Structure formats: C-alpha cells, structure tokens
Amino acid sequence: MNSLPIWLLHVSRTEQITPHMARITLTGDDVRGFSLEEADQQVKLYFPRPGQSRPVLPEVTETTDLTTWYQAYGAIPEDERPWMRSYTIRAHDPATNSLTFDFVLHRHAGPATRWAMNAREGDCLGVFGPTDYFARPKPLSSSVEEADWVLLAGDDAAVPGMATIIESLPPGKRAFAFVEVQDAADEQPFTTGADLTTTWLHRGAAEPGHSEALAETVRAATLPDGEGFAWIAGEAGLVRRIRRHLVDDRGLPKSRIEFSGYWRLKLTQDDAPTPEDLAEAQERLAEAQAQSS
Template sequence: MRLPVTSVQVTEVERVTPRTARITFEAEELDPGVGGSPDQQVKLCFPRPGQDAPVLPERNDDAMGWYQAYLAIPEAERPWMRSLTVRRRLPGTRLLEIDFVLHGDAGPASAWAERARPGDRLGLVGPSELYARPVPLGSAVAAADWVLLAGDETALPAIHTLLAALPAGTTALVFVEVADRAEEQPLPAPDGVAVRWLHRDGAAPGRPLTEAVVAAELPAGTPFAWLAGEAAAVRTLRRHLVEERGVPKASIEFTGYWRHRFTQDDAPTAEDLADAREKSAQATAD
C-alpha cells in the first residue's frame, strides 16, 4: 500500500475559538476509503520563508520511501513537517478539516495558521492506515466496562471523532484541559457521556488535567483509556492509571502530541524514546 503524498489548498478558514483555527483543505489526491476513522493523523508540510508552496518529496510505491525522499531535499528548501489530527473528512469529497491551536509565531504550524487564507498551499502525507494505526475502538469498548478520554486542546479533534464513534449507551468520562473558558468547544455528548472542562488560567500545561483525573472518583470496572496531549502529562496519567488504579497497560492508548518547552524538531528525551519503544511493543502484541 502506497503512503500518499499530495498537495492541498486552503478553501476555508474559521476561527472557532480565540486560539483555534479550523482550516478546510482540498487535496489534489485523496483515497476515497481513508481519513474518516477516529483519531486519524496526518503530516502537513509547511513552506520555508520565501516559498509560495513547500517542496514535496517525490512519490514512490515504497511505504516509507517518501521519508527518504523528504530527507534528500536540501535542508534550506526542506519543508517543516508537523503531525496533526483530521477533525473531519467530508464524505464524497477531497476535503479535510484540521484544527490548529494558535500560539503566535512560536512554531511553523501556528505561525502559518495565524495568516492562512483561501488559496494557500501545503503538502500532505497521509491519511493512511500505514501511517497511523487506527484506534481499536470497537473491540476496546466491547471489552471494557467504560471509557476514559483525557487530553488538552491539541487532543480535541481526536476526542471529537472518538465520541462520535462510540457505540450508543457507552459510559464515558471526558476530561479536557484548555487555556480558559473561551476555548471550550461543542462536543458530542450522548447519554452516558460526561464532559468536564478544565481551565489552565495561567497554570502549567498538563497540571489541571492530571490533578483532575487523579482526584476523580472513577466508575467501577476496567476502562478503555485514551490519553493525548502534552507528553509529560500523558506519561503521568498513564503511570497513575496503571500503578494506582490497576488499569492494564493493554487497555490504554496514549500519545504525547507535544512537549512543553520543546518542539518537534528537538531531539527526543530518554522518556520519549521509552514511550516510543513501549508503544511499538504494544502494537506488535496487538
């Protein structure tokens, strides 16, 4: 299966909260059967200064050949690449909605999204099952007594898709940390789903989320837990669930989307590498 690499063009920009931009892209190519599963991740390629559009790696039939082609681009021309989550694939079209958390010019994705206009172009790697392992939502929920979703604003698009895909009647607790009340967004909340918003209001990233989950009175039984957001907070929550709540490691899906005081261009820490090894081992076991 070939991992798609294509060009996308902005068709619409909507500011859904003061710090969130929802941008709709139309892809030159997009396989009809992908992009609609929960928590579907893609990579976006952003142009370097002075470029109208990013230089994209050559396409080939090797699933990972795109990355070697990406590295072969001269560094001064090589696009910045960031991982984001598809909020919605519009059925029957080549349109994708992707939400960007805006935090000024601290990174290429946020800086680009602050200024994005219809007609702007980026590169897209994915969506593909080869790139992001689908969350085993159906089997995981069937084997669990209830569901726990916990993350910050970077996890909101994935949480939205996960809630929309939950079987009717599922008991679920959702904890979402955002900067303040203005950053709350509508989420699917059918019967049995309770959503709790947590506001940083100047607190350190991840602190309100970890404190709320640790202090929460959770339902009886074994949950399926999905954790995403700031890497250290995700690591703390996972350790708490395993060591203090007795949740089996196999019942937890976890991803550190970002790292406080680091960028995706910075080298991984020892803890990042340990998480990656454990996720790889878990995927192999599944």
C-alpha cells in the first residue's frame, strides 16, 4: 500500500451530459476499498503532456512523504511535468472500482478541457487523493446539519461539487441554489430529499466570469431567518464579492461560509498567486486554526 494516495487510473467511459460539460469515469484496482464519506470531496488530477501515454509522476513507496513527493514532482522538467488541477469527485461506484468526474468544456481550452474533449477508453490520468492533506477543518456535513438553511452559489465549474452537496442534504433541509451557466441547455436536474429552490441564471454570449448576474441575484434574494450556512464556488473574484455581501450585508459569520475560487480570470493554477489569493489563503489558515483550537 502506498503511503500517499496517488493513483494511475484509466478511462472506462465518457459521456457528454450538457453542451459544455463532459462526464468521465476512471477505474483501476487502486480504487478498491475506497469510500466517499463527504460531499464535495476534492482531489488533484494530473494530466499527461502531449506525446505521453501516461502522466510522468514520481515513484511512491511505503516511506514517501508529501514534502518529498512534491519536491520530486517539481524537479520533473517543465515540458514533461504533468499539468495539475483540482477537481471534485462527482461519484464513486465501489462495484466497478470507479470514480467519476465532470469537466466543464471551456471556450478557451486549457489542458484539462483539451484532455476531456479528447479522452478515450483506456487513457491514463493521475489522481492524488482523497486524503486528509486536503481535508476541511470541519466536516461539511456537520456545518450543513447545524444550519437552519443552506445557500449554494456558483458558476459552471461549481455544478459538480454543488450537486454532490445537494444530493447529500438531509430530508426537508431548506436550501437555495443559485447557478450560472451559459444557457438552458446547460442546466442539470438535481436529485435531493431537501426542500430545495433552484435559480438558474443564463449569461448567454457573455464570457464566463464577466457576468454580474449571479452576484446580483444573491444580493436580491430573500433568505429565511435563523442560522444559515453558505457554500460559494467558481471564479475567484465573483466568489469574493458574494462572500463579502453575505458577511457585510447579511451578517453571516465567516465561520458559516465555505468558499472556493476554482479559477481566475486570465490566470490558471500554473500562474503565481495574486495578492488577493495570498490574502485569502492567510484568512483560510486563520479560520482553520481558530476552528481547531
């Protein structure tokens, strides 16, 4: 057994579920015995460079630790080093030892989109996780159960994670989902026993991240009394604006908001963090330390 959960899995199925989202299932013996205990469980995916049949990753042994592995990963020549991106596990099927991921097919294709658009049965992908290294200070399920109502807001990239949360909501839990996609063809049905109200927003021809419809709709929304919990994900700047509104205008404590800037306008995960990214990271660290103390 590897000391780090780093797997090489292979494509077993591809499906186009909306015009701008592909669903890809990966399988392999490494998934055997795995259990998905929390919704919105993120992992790192490693995409092979052009000409590679599999991503070039450092060897993992029983004694390999996280720091040593990442140092070895960083030492791989840049033109050989796999692209790394964060993704949410959409589903896990223990009967077939498989994990499923949903990929947004962006107009300006990056490495993940290019891989997803061309994925074929047998193609190889690296997966790091799930692991406690990426775990939340407080389980998402606990935050949801403690709340009287739940607000979820995000763009296309947030749909897979949002869907797993909605599916896991307790029966009857009051919940509000605000989702921005390109048009009605990109809407997806959510399955839940919760008391869910979903508002779909269509940005049309506008570039992702440039529309203010999602932020404006959340600002105008009527929310119930009681203790709320919010989950926000998508373009980093949009996420920050919605979070600022919930804290400053709605009085929602920061400890009751979970937020993730999945992507950044004109930047990728390969680019250096901005001052806003660094400030956000410091705030996350402070909140994690406060919750663990």
